[in-house]
Amino acid sequence: GESVGLHLPTLSVQEGDNSIINCAYSNSASDYFIWYKQESGKGPQFIIDIRSNMDKRQGQRVTVLLNKTVKHLSLQIAATQPGDSAVYFCADHKRTGFQKLVFGTGTRLLVSP
Amino acid sequence: GAGVSQSPRYKVAKRGQDVALRCDPISGHVSLFWYQQALGQGPEFLTYFQNEAQLDKSGLPSDRFFAERPEGSVSTLKIQRTQQEDSAVYLCASSSQGYGELFFGEGSRLTVL
Numbered sequence: 001g002e003s004v005g006l007h008l009p010t011l012s013v014q015e016g017d018n019s020i021i022n023c024a025y026s027n028s029a030s031d032y033f034i035w036y037k038q039e040s041g042k043g044p045q046f047i048i049d050i051r052s053n054m055d056k057r058q059g060q061r062v063t064v065l066l067n068k069t070v071k072h073l074s075l076q077i078a079a080t081q082p083g084d085s086a087v088y089f090c091a092d093h094k095r096t097g098f099q100k101l102v103f104g105t106g107t108r109l110l111v112s113p
Numbered sequence: 114g115a116g117v118s119q120s121p122r123y124k125v126a127k128r129g130q131d132v133a134l135r136c137d138p139i140s141g142h143v144s145l146f147w148y149q150q151a152l153g154q155g156p157e158f159l160t161y162f163q164n165e166a167q168l169d170k171s172g173l174p175s176d177r178f179f180a181e182r183p184e185g186s187v188s189t190l191k192i193q194r195t196q197q198e199d200s201a202v203y204l205c206a207s208s209s210q211g212y213g214e215l216f217f218g219e220g221s222r223l224t225v226l
């Protein structure tokens with residue numbers, strides 16, 4: 001991932017809105033993608049993953065979309081809740097052989113009640 | 114315990130001191146990772162173990178950083194002669210495989226004065 005220093009992109013939404021968080025990855029060989037959520041003072045927590053042979057995967061209130069053509073991932077959160085407030089990271093790697101999981105810069109999601 | 118445990122949670126060191134950070138992975142997880150997370154940035158890979166073998170240490174920033182996992186379970190990250198730029202949160206993660214979902218600990222926050 002690329003570093004943007006201390007100024008994380010921030011998305012502010014109202015409770016109940018849908019949120020879309022975007023991420024670009026750089027390694028065209030990556031075939032596995034994960035979204036992590038990190039709350040203040042805690043380690044990253046797995047949200048959802050997707051393999052490169054898919055373009056969409058749904059979980060509970062979350063959907064991940066993958067566009068390999070432009071190397072873009074998005075995370076959609078339905079009916080955003082205050083508890084969703086956190087920093088969200090995308091990460092990618094290649095599953096065959098060991099390749100380190102590379103994290104993106106992160107997006108801070110702020111949910112107002 | 115059920116999750117990845119890291120200690121100490123907070124460490125303040127004077128510049129030039131040596132520090133040791135401990136990670137207890139999830140029982141039975143063969144893969145263990147160390148990441149460094151500077152303030153406002155995504156986690157950056159440091160090193161990877163599969164059981165007791167250190168398979169990738171390409172992310173260690175200098176020869177002052179050393180990691181070990183002698184019995185394939187607990188791991189220690191040691192930083193010698195700490196410098197101010199070493200200040201960061203050090204995250205440990207484990208996985209049952211070498212890829213896929215990583216389970217992170219809450220991190221050890223190191224502050225070097």
